[in-house]
Amino acid sequence: MQSSPKKLNQMFTYKDYLSWTDEEERWELIDGEAYDMSPAPLREHQKLSMYFSGVFVQYLKDKNCNVYAAPFDVRLPGGFKTDNDVDTVVQPDISVFCDETKLDDRGANGAPDLIIEILSPSTASKDLKEKFFLYERVGVKEYWIVDPANRTLTVFIPGENGKYTRGIVYAGEDVLKTSLFEALEIRMEEVFESISSSE
Numbered sequence: 001m002q003s004s005p006k007k008l009n010q011m012f013t014y015k016d017y018l019s020w021t022d023e024e025e026r027w028e029l030i031d032g033e034a035y036d037m038s039p040a041p042l043r044e045h046q047k048l049s050m051y052f053s054g055v056f057v058q059y060l061k062d063k064n065c066n067v068y069a070a071p072f073d074v075r076l077p078g079g080f081k082t083d084n085d086v087d088t089v090v091q092p093d094i095s096v097f098c099d100e101t102k103l104d105d106r107g108a109n110g111a112p113d114l115i116i117e118i119l120s121p122s123t124a125s126k127d128l129k130e131k132f133f134l135y136e137r138v139g140v141k142e143y144w145i146v147d148p149a150n151r152t153l154t155v156f157i158p159g160e161n162g163k164y165t166r167g168i169v170y171a172g173e174d175v176l177k178t179s180l181f182e183a184l185e186i187r188m189e190e191v192f193e194s195i196s197s198s199e
Contacts, residue, residue: 014075014086026071030130032087041120044148044195045093048118051194052094052146059184065098065113077138078102078110090131093118093146111138114180118146132156136164142180151192 011032020027026037041049049069056067070091080086089107094116097103102110115135117127127145135143136158143156143164153176154167170176176186 011087013084014080014089015083017089018083026091028090029086030088030090030126030134035126035130037091037123039122041118045118045120047195048146048148048191049093051191052116055184055186056094056096059181060096063098064100065096065181066100066103067094067096068108069094073107074112075107075109076111076134080109088134090134092116111135111140113140114142114144114178115140116144116146119148132164136162142178146191148192148195151188153186153188153191 012029012034013032014029017027017029017034028035028037053067053069060067070093072091072095073089074092074095075086076088076090092112092115094114095108095112096114097108098113099110102108102112117123117131119127132143136156139158139162141157145154145156145167146152147154150171152169152171154169155176155178156164156167157179159165170188172188174188176188178184
């Protein structure tokens with residue numbers, strides 16, 4: 001066993017990741033590069049995560065899909081045979097899988113159908129850049145970015161070339177509907193009311 005990396009000037013694999021023993025730190029790997037996820041998320045971040053978890057747990061209870069909230073390891077792009085083959089493992093705030101063959105005892109091995117990331121000062125740049133292009137590349141069907149500061153939710157879906165199209169921004173009194181899940185409606189007022197009471 002070894003401690004977590006203090007210098008991020010080398011490449012790592014999932015095998016390395018599993019050996020890191022510092023329980024106070026959480027890490028992600030993207031193309032072998034380690035990203036420190038400390039400090040812990042703010043309270044409004046946790047409230048939003050709980051809100052979306054609740055929405056999907058309720059909606060998916062009679063369906064063949066599963067929702068998971070961080071910490072939950074998602075190895076990408078999937079189909080790996082050994083831990084040394086894996087150089088990307090992320091912990092999305094919320095991930096939804098409709099293919100149970102991608103799930104195992106350690107998390108998931110393959111791209112979710114939907115990912116939600118909730119921006120925070122320490123992770124916003126990674127969510128908007130590295131993770132954006134990663135999720136696009138591995139075929140995540142919908143990527144939602146929740147911005148608590150601006151009270152917006154932006155949805156990205158792939159176009160014909162597999163690249164994410166220009167994001168659709170929801171705010172105010174908007175109601176989000178998704179082609180992935182028929183009859184699911186998410187009211188932006190309710191989303192951000194969930195954190196207004198904690199301010």
